[in-house]
Amino acid sequence: MGEFDLIARYFQRPVRRAVLGVGDDCALLAPAPGMQLAVSSDMLVEGRHFLPTVQPEALGHKALAVNLSDLAACGAQPLAFTLALALPRVDEDWLAGFSRGLLALADAHGCELVGGDTTAGPLNICITVFGEVPAGQALLRSGARAGDDIYVSGTVGDARLALEAFRGTLSLPAEVFAAARQRMERPTPRVALGLALRGVASSAIDVSDGLLGDLMHVLRASGVGARVEASVAPELIAASAYVSSARGQFDPETLATCVFAGGDDYELAFTAPPAARDAVQAAARDAGTRATRIGVVEAQPGLRLVDGAGHALDLRRLHGFDHFA
Numbered sequence: 001m002g003e004f005d006l007i008a009r010y011f012q013r014p015v016r017r018a019v020l021g022v023g024d025d026c027a028l029l030a031p032a033p034g035m036q037l038a039v040s041s042d043m044l045v046e047g048r049h050f051l052p053t054v055q056p057e058a059l060g061h062k063a064l065a066v067n068l069s070d071l072a073a074c075g076a077q078p079l080a081f082t083l084a085l086a087l088p089r090v091d092e093d094w095l096a097g098f099s100r101g102l103l104a105l106a107d108a109h110g111c112e113l114v115g116g117d118t119t120a121g122p123l124n125i126c127i128t129v130f131g132e133v134p135a136g137q138a139l140l141r142s143g144a145r146a147g148d149d150i151y152v153s154g155t156v157g158d159a160r161l162a163l164e165a166f167r168g169t170l171s172l173p174a175e176v177f178a179a180a181r182q183r184m185e186r187p188t189p190r191v192a193l194g195l196a197l198r199g200v201a202s203s204a205i206d207v208s209d210g211l212l213g214d215l216m217h218v219l220r221a222s223g224v225g226a227r228v229e230a231s232v233a234p235e236l237i238a239a240s241a242y243v244s245s246a247r248g249q250f251d252p253e254t255l256a257t258c259v260f261a262g263g264d265d266y267e268l269a270f271t272a273p274p275a276a277r278d279a280v281q282a283a284a285r286d287a288g289t290r291a292t293r294i295g296v297v298e299a300q301p302g303l304r305l306v307d308g309a310g311h312a313l314d315l316r317r318l319h320g321f322d323h324f325a
């Protein structure tokens, strides 16, 4: 099968909102008046961002999900995306699964595939998404202010738990592993929450590299610091019942590493003034997720992770284990 047959069969769809989709030299998009375009790219490389064992359908889902997550963090409504794909060979089973997972998520968000590029090479997937947001209303990393509450949506830490199980550094009961693996391979971009937080949150970021590391980007961009409560860790991880049980042989540092430094969660970390507490909870409820308050923004720069007694924990220890090295 040639390049153009491949594109026509797996990636070309009838145009809906776009002015022009796949097939010409450029796609054409017409943002509504008064809207700004929000644009983001994410590349996925085998071995670095996904394991060779992942099902192609899950990979298609994840490739778009991580991009939609960036739109969510800006409070943008998804419009369209392009797909640049390097493939080692034409494997029709792989292409069918990959495009099914990709386009199902695209359809769920009304986000059209309008173009791309296809070439031979080591497996590499690069997507650029386009979204729209009313001018001046995008959520930014730079808006956090001292006194704001800090929140995270949904659950965090489970993707890292699955990764460590894959690596063999810890073992999980089958049902716990299956659920954690689902979180790692099929993340849910918090698009509805991002939209609901416009005008409510003072800043936002999506959690891709680890909760505290990503929060640090917000703090730096905003010129502030933060105190985060370590005691929230057990309630932030979806495998909470397991890690709190006698079977879950978790030392507190392993749990803290998964939750606070885990990565691959694709939840939103955001800040909002205390006056917006009810509005934050309403936004999370409407978006079908939850928002957990994990700390507070402070004027003093830096990030302090504190235990129940208010003692600061050494953040370096989150990365300091052998099995997480």
Ligand code: ADP
Pocket: 007, 011, 012, 021, 022, 023, 024, 025, 026, 083, 084, 085, 113, 114, 115, 116, 117, 118
């Ligand atoms: P050009 O040579 O002008 O870059 P190509 O021959 O690479 O165009 O691609 C032909 C058309 O197919 C273009 O409209 C391009 O956007 C689209 N396309 C190529 N690869 C993909 C893909 N993986 N998914 C969606 N559209 C694609």
Ligand code: MG
Pocket: 116, 117, 118
């Ligand atoms: Mg080309």
